[in-house]
Amino acid sequence: MPKYPAREPLVLLPCRLPASLVARFAERAREQGVTLSDVLRAHLTVDEAKPLGKAVPRKRAGLAKVSGADPKLLRQLVGMGNNLNQIAKLANIASKTAQPMAMVELLITLKGIEKSLEKLSES
Incomplete structure (x- = not known):
């Protein structure tokens, strides 16, 4: 060996x-x-x-092709979803460690996301 x-x-x-x-x-x-x-x-x-064989690219349908939605809009929504998941994780941590200021900051961030979504739905 x-x-x-x-x-x-x-x-x-x-x-x-x-x-x-x-x-x-x-x-x-x-x-x-x-x-x-x-x-x-x-x-x-x-x-x-x-020796490795030749790489075979994966065939995936693009989100826009499947849903018919604008790709730029989908990227924005995916980004917002990722941010929301991160905020939810921080909220869970803050609630377990009893940090009220962290909870307030998260609520302010969530309110900002809500306003952004309202603007998107208006257009």
């Missing part, structure tokens, strides 16, 4: 493998008395890696 410098951090790398392959690796780990991670690391070398 390759030895890595003691100070080099390990990085979690999730991947999907067929169950039969995982079972074979797990059996080898049991036989050798090492962890599954050790067996996998021993088998990973860039030089021996199977």
Whole structure:
């Protein structure tokens, strides 16, 4: 098995493998008395890696094509939704930590978003 410098951090790398392959690796780990991670690391070398096939682009219908809405409007709405989710998260944190000033600031921000939505609905 390759030895890595003691100070080099390990990085979690999730991947999907067929169950039969995982079972074979797990059996080898049991036989050798090492962890599954050790067996996998021993088998990973860039030089021996199977060449990757040609990348196949994903085909997704654009939101505007599906909904018929203006793409600029959709981007604005998505941005507002993201902001709203962040505000909701902060509101939950503030309510659990009993920070009344933070709650007031969030309510002011929410009121601003409400006004922006009213302006959008008028146009």
